[in-house]
Amino acid sequence: xxxxxxxxxxxxxxxxxxxxxxxxxxxxxxxxHIILVPLGVSWAAMTLIANYRAIRHGDRDALRLAxxxxxxxxxxxxxxxxxxxxxxFEFGLLWPQFMGKWGEAFGVPFAFEGLFFFTExxxxxxxxxxxxxxxxxxxxxxxxxxxxxxxxxxxxxxxxNAWMNSPQGVTLDSTGMIVDVDPVAVIFNDAMPLMAAHMxxxxxxxxxFLIASVYATGMLRGRRDRYHRLGFIIAFxxxxxxxxxxxxxxxxxARWVYSNQPVKFSAIEMVPQTSSDVPETxxxxxxxSGEVTGGIPIPGLASWLSDPSTGRSTVVQGLDTxxxxxxxxxxxxxxxxxxxxxxxxxxxxxFLFTLWYWASWIFRRDMPQSRWFLRCAVVAGFLAVVTLEAxxxxxxxxxQPWIVYNKMKVADAATTNTxxxxxxxxxxxxxxxxxxxxxxxxxxxxxRARREPRFEETDVPYGPRETADRPQVRAG
Amino acid sequence: MSxxxxxxxxxxxxxxxxxxxxxxxxxFWDLTAGGAKRGERPREIIDHSIGPVWEANHVWLIFIFVVxxxxxxxxxxxxxxxxxxxxxxxxxxxxxxxASFAFRKAVFRTRLQRHFGAIFAVSSVLVPYCFGTIAGGxxxxxxxxxxQAGDPVHSWVNPTSIVAGLLAVSVAAYAAxxxxxxxxxxxxxxxxxxxxxxxxxxAGVVAGVVAFGGLFVVRSDASYLFDGLxxxxxxxxxxxxxxxxxxxxLLRGQPRRGGRLAAVIAAGALVVAWGVAxxxxxxxxxxxxxxxxxxxxxxxxxxxxxxxxxxxxxxAFALLYxxxxxxxxxxxxxxxxxxxxxxxxxx
Numbered sequence: 001x002x003x004x005x006x007x008x009x010x011x012x013x014x015x016x017x018x019x020x021x022x023x024x025x026x027x028x029x030x031x032x033h034i035i036l037v038p039l040g041v042s043w044a045a046m047t048l049i050a051n052y053r054a055i056r057h058g059d060r061d062a063l064r065l066a067x068x069x070x071x072x073x074x075x076x077x078x079x080x081x082x083x084x085x086x087x088x089f090e091f092g093l094l095w096p097q098f099m100g101k102w103g104e105a106f107g108v109p110f111a112f113e114g115l116f117f118f119t120e121x122x123x124x125x126x127x128x129x130x131x132x133x134x135x136x137x138x139x140x141x142x143x144x145x146x147x148x149x150x151x152x153x154x155x156x157x158x159x160x161n162a163w164m165n166s167p168q169g170v171t172l173d174s175t176g177m178i179v180d181v182d183p184v185a186v187i188f189n190d191a192m193p194l195m196a197a198h199m200x201x202x203x204x205x206x207x208x209f210l211i212a213s214v215y216a217t218g219m220l221r222g223r224r225d226r227y228h229r230l231g232f233i234i235a236f237x238x239x240x241x242x243x244x245x246x247x248x249x250x251x252x253x254a255r256w257v258y259s260n261q262p263v264k265f266s267a268i269e270m271v272p273q274t275s276s277d278v279p280e281t282x283x284x285x286x287x288x289s290g291e292v293t294g295g296i297p298i299p300g301l302a303s304w305l306s307d308p309s310t311g312r313s314t315v316v317q318g319l320d321t322x323x324x325x326x327x328x329x330x331x332x333x334x335x336x337x338x339x340x341x342x343x344x345x346x347x348x349x350x351f352l353f354t355l356w357y358w359a360s361w362i363f364r365r366d367m368p369q370s371r372w373f374l375r376c377a378v379v380a381g382f383l384a385v386v387t388l389e390a391x392x393x394x395x396x397x398x399x400q401p402w403i404v405y406n407k408m409k410v411a412d413a414a415t416t417n418t419x420x421x422x423x424x425x426x427x428x429x430x431x432x433x434x435x436x437x438x439x440x441x442x443x444x445x446x447x448r449a450r451r452e453p454r455f456e457e458t459d460v461p462y463g464p465r466e467t468a469d470r471p472q473v474r475a476g
Numbered sequence: 477m478s479x480x481x482x483x484x485x486x487x488x489x490x491x492x493x494x495x496x497x498x499x500x501x502x503x504f505w506d507l508t509a510g511g512a513k514r515g516e517r518p519r520e521i522i523d524h525s526i527g528p529v530w531e532a533n534h535v536w537l538i539f540i541f542v543v544x545x546x547x548x549x550x551x552x553x554x555x556x557x558x559x560x561x562x563x564x565x566x567x568x569x570x571x572x573x574x575a576s577f578a579f580r581k582a583v584f585r586t587r588l589q590r591h592f593g594a595i596f597a598v599s600s601v602l603v604p605y606c607f608g609t610i611a612g613g614x615x616x617x618x619x620x621x622x623x624q625a626g627d628p629v630h631s632w633v634n635p636t637s638i639v640a641g642l643l644a645v646s647v648a649a650y651a652a653x654x655x656x657x658x659x660x661x662x663x664x665x666x667x668x669x670x671x672x673x674x675x676x677x678x679a680g681v682v683a684g685v686v687a688f689g690g691l692f693v694v695r696s697d698a699s700y701l702f703d704g705l706x707x708x709x710x711x712x713x714x715x716x717x718x719x720x721x722x723x724x725x726l727l728r729g730q731p732r733r734g735g736r737l738a739a740v741i742a743a744g745a746l747v748v749a750w751g752v753a754x755x756x757x758x759x760x761x762x763x764x765x766x767x768x769x770x771x772x773x774x775x776x777x778x779x780x781x782x783x784x785x786x787x788x789x790x791x792a793f794a795l796l797y798x799x800x801x802x803x804x805x806x807x808x809x810x811x812x813x814x815x816x817x818x819x820x821x822x823x
Contacts, residue, residue, distance in 0.1 A: 075579075082574035085534045088541045089567040092556030099545045100553025100623035104770030107546030111781035114542055115788065118535045122792045129799045145792075181770065183777030416625060417560045430568060434575055441579050 019411050021420040022094040025427055027396070029086055032431050034392055035385055036080035040120070041154055041200065042207030042238065043073045044146035049234050051143065055136045061227040065234070068449055069211075070128055070143075072442055077124055079438050083431075084117070094420065098403050098413035101178070105170045106404075108183045109159040116153035120146055154203065155196040161395075162191035165261060167404050190260065194253040195395075201246045202391065206384045208239025209350065213381025216374040233367055236377065239384070240354035247351060250344075250391075251305075257398075258306045261405065262317035264398040267328045269302045270337040274318040278302040283341055285334045290319070328400045339393035346387040353380055477776075478769030481547040482758070484782055486751040488543060492536035493747045494651065494740055496604075497644070499533050501652025503573065503600020504645065505675060512590055519593065521660050521668050534574065547775050548768045551758045553623035559613060560625075562606040562632045569599035569606070601645060608644030612637030615754055616698035621763035635697040639690035646686050647743050650679035654723055654739035673727050676739075680724050684717070687746070700760050704753025712752060716745035 047069040054063035088110075091099050099106070123145040130139040163169075169185030170178050215232035258265045266272075270281055272290050280302040284295020300312035307314040319327050328336060353376055360368040367373075399405060403413045502522045509515030509522075545552040556563060576592040576599075609632040613619060616636035620626050631637075653676035660668035695702045705713055723738035754760045758768045769775065 079575060081534055082571050085538060085570055085574070086567050088538050089563060091545065092541070092552055093560055093563055093567070096553040096557045097623060099556070100549050103545035103549030103552060104547070104774040107542060107549070108774060108777045110542045111546060111778045112784075114535065114538050115781055115785045117538070118785065118789055119792060121535070122789065122796055126792070126796050126799060129796065133799050142795075179771060181773040181777075183773050415557060415560065417557065417628070419560065423564050426568065430571060434571065437575070437579060 016418050016421045018416065018418055018420040019414045021424045022414045023410065025420060025424040026090060026094055028428055029083065029090060029431065031389055032435065033080065033083040033087060034388060036076055036083065037154060038203040038206035038210065039073065039076040040080050041147065041150035041203035043069060043211065044143065044150060046211065046234050046238055047073060048140065048143050048147065051140050055140060061230050064227060065231050067131060072445060074124055074128060075438065075442060079434065081121065094415055095413045096415050098408065101408065102404055104178055105181050105186045106160055106163055108186050109156045113153050113156035116149040116156060120149040120153060123149065151200055154200055158196040158199045159187045159192045162195045163189050164403060165399060165405050166191035167407055191256065194249065194256050197249050198253050201242050201249055202388055205239050205242040205246050206388045208235045208242060209384035210381045211235035212239060213378045216377035220371065220374050220378065236357060240357050243351050243354045247347060255306065263319065263322055263327050266317055266319045267333045267336040267398050268340045268394060269316060270333060271316050271318050273320055274315065276303055276315045277312045278316040280305065286330045288330065290330055325401065328398065332397050332400050336394055336398045339390040342390040343387050343394060346383050350380060350384060350387065477772055478766050480779060481543065481769065481775045482765045485540065485543045485547065488536055488540045490744050490747045492533065492540060494743050496533040496536055497648035497743060498651045498655050500600045500604040501648035502656065503597050504649045505652060505656065506593065507597030507601060517668060518671060521656055521663065524659060543778060546778055547770050548758055549770060550621065550623050551763055551768045554619050554621060554759060555614065557624065558619045558626035558628065558631045559610045560628060562609050566603050566606040569603040573599035573603065604644040604648045605641040608641035609637035611750065612640030614759060615701050615750055617700060617760040617762065619759045621759055635693045639686065639693050643683065643686050643690060646679055646683040647746065650676060650683045651739050651743045653679050654727065654735055657727055658736050676727055677724055680720055684720060701753050705749060708755065709749040709753040712745045712749035716742050716749060719745060
């Protein structure tokens, strides 16, 4: 049966160009995985904040939060681990030429990422185990490596992605083959520090808004107890701290792109021809002849933001400075520009929303109580995810047509296997099912926790071994 | 230098085959345990045995990929291009298996548990079979060098691949059954000790027959591999068969500790024998280890990461293992009476 299925994979799809399908599959699986990343990186930190409060102030609600979060976190981490494993398959299945030629440089950060990922997995297990088996403080400390490993792990992955934008640390011979690799220069390439910081802070921002939105929903449904309030405040405060920092880091990163990837920058700002006094066009698009149409131009702002020291006279390089086959297509430019508007627009909106929260703390010594604030907080969780996806789109589509900036094109990197359209459909269906199931399972866990408040650590993926008498106990 | 990377790569393959194999094998027994009622008790033992860090086995696989694509990128490109179909099936199987196992622990209704359980079990058999066929295709020289695609069908649907696939499934089932016998004994469940012992014996015999018969297939299908297996790798083949027999003998009566070790040696020696038999080819008769290796800087970085992994992860793992063992001691849990059916106390 397997061989029949295998045969189908090859025989049915004759002569379908694999490149767009490979891009679609990579984009889809990454877009899915990137939602789980913030939870893996920042949820552990929030859990530890609750745990710290629980021990320091003998706060039982905080303890309940920390215990439940550690369980939900284990589920999202398990799903993230699985989707991450798929990505490591896809590097080879979809981009064999890329890996074959550049793997010796691109792959290096992953050696360290694996290390941090494993550390994270082990300490999640230890932390869940430790609720009953360790004393409070040693147990708290057993959780600390989780967010630390999460930060270093995502920095490693982003280092690999940053290397694609800034391919340094390799020596090529006359035929373009790698003859020497400097691993330190590969990992700490010029794009890496800002990109890694932007992603890690995004993880805290999105994680915070996402979890806060769950508790805001609960509060809107009338569960206005201390437990929900605490859950909301911890998560939302994390997001409210991360948001202004993120705006600063993002601004720095945009300026790095301006100086180092000028064509990507001209796609972001939708600049067809090199000029100074470039307007910041909100929305709008390039028409088929490559002219800016529609949108609301703010005169000179793009130039001014690119380098405030030279103000409106700052020159922004245009798309036309490189041949058409070395820059994003018009459609890609429109995608990048729209994604950029969405990221910056929603990011700003989220920032203004956190000001509401801070103002309320400063003037009323409490979080905002109105239903409107909570409604906004519910929406903010969703918007934060959209912002994350938009930002990632800017970074990845803006790099087109290059997979390794100015060194290898995406089309030359893809697999020659014409069955990719089929695997894309299978993977897409599978992931949709996976996403829905994850949400249903988490909801089920939360309902059960409300019904039976007793804490059980054995019913999570990283929990202790079952003691093999589950049915009897459940009946009783 | 490239030899060191190749040894690390093969060590990871061996560990994945043993521990990942035992995990997959447990899924095989889950699949064959029968209906919800009859299979309830074996499935509980299996759940218990797969244990807390089942994710560790994905890490071996990721580690194999990482070492392969950083240290031997050309071979990696050739393998992924040629073995597109079995790798895709394996990837999908791993998603289904991992997710359904996680969800099975998190859902409580029997019907849902059964759905997730079935997905878990079927993919547990599919994945090792696919990995086996890939190993067989590589070992029999069906993957060309130079980042090129070989035959997309016959590279993994061929005599050596089929033997290797069946061998992977049967060895995984064998190793798992030996481990499960041991776990059942720890839980003082004599009925289940007998249950899994019979299955360990049966799987051991099947694995032995497949391996022995496979030698004849390999002789006509992959002469380089056969020459290696009957010369350089012969001691390992002998060790593997003796350990396999020994493990079965040690399982008789009260299972003894040595049984598990012998099963590990039997499975491990088999994988190492494959590596030694095709040495010093990475892709037999087209790409050697030193030809396919990345520059020294890359390999150094990977070796550093491997050493760091040893330093960081071994102590952490030891801590987890200690906690796990502590949790199982009956006197640790005093809040509930032992369960009448199992004699096990809840922590």
